[in-house]
Amino acid sequence: MKKRKIIKIALISISVCALLFVVLIVHIAMVIKPKNVENNIQLGRIDFKQNIDSSEAVKIVSFVRNLEGVENAFYNPKSGILICGFYNQKQNAQNVYNKLMAYGHYKAERFIVDASAEIKGCPAMGADKSFIYTIASSLAELIRK
Numbered sequence: 001m002k003k004r005k006i007i008k009i010a011l012i013s014i015s016v017c018a019l020l021f022v023v024l025i026v027h028i029a030m031v032i033k034p035k036n037v038e039n040n041i042q043l044g045r046i047d048f049k050q051n052i053d054s055s056e057a058v059k060i061v062s063f064v065r066n067l068e069g070v071e072n073a074f075y076n077p078k079s080g081i082l083i084c085g086f087y088n089q090k091q092n093a094q095n096v097y098n099k100l101m102a103y104g105h106y107k108a109e110r111f112i113v114d115a116s117a118e119i120k121g122c123p124a125m126g127a128d129k130s131f132i133y134t135i136a137s138s139l140a141e142l143i144r145k
Contacts, residue, residue, distance in 0.1 A: 041071055041085045044093030045111035046100065048080040056104075063103050067096060081111075 052060065057075045060082065064073040069090025075082045084096055097110040 040088050042088045042093070044084050044086060044096055046082040046084075046097055046108050047111050048082065049107040049109065050080075052077065052080065052106075060100065060104065060106075064096060064100060067091065067099060070096065082108075 052075070054077065057077055061073045061075050064070055064082065064084050067086075069087045071085040071087065073082060073084040082100075086092070086096060093110060097108075100106065101108070
């Protein structure tokens with residue numbers, strides 16, 4: 001009786017491991033897709049210098065989302081910042097800004113990264129030699145190989 005129980009537990013364990021392995025392989029296959037190099041999405045930021053009420057914010061976001069080449073847009077009412085993602089082959093941040101200013105004549109300016117911030121890179125990665133920076137750079141190197 002004990003031997004049957006051990007065999008049954010071993011078979012169930014092996015079956016569960018095999019099933020989890022298959023799920024992992026399917027997940028990896030679904031996640032890793034060929035990247036479309038021609039359509040790189042970039043982000044643009046517009047800082048509003050005036051208060052925008054919620055109905056006007058909806059109009060702004062709707063207008064920006066409907067521009068050709070714009071993938072998405074988000075307006076944060078607390079900070080007065082509009083972020084939009086656009087395909088760099090079809091649209092650019094200056095064009096989005098110009099069209100938005102022509103649409104509503106808002107008091108706003110386009111956020112442009114200064115040279116010192118550009119050198120540092122992504123602020124989410126943290127400073128050189130930080131734990132997050134080390135992990136991120138190690139993973140990036142591993143993926144590149």
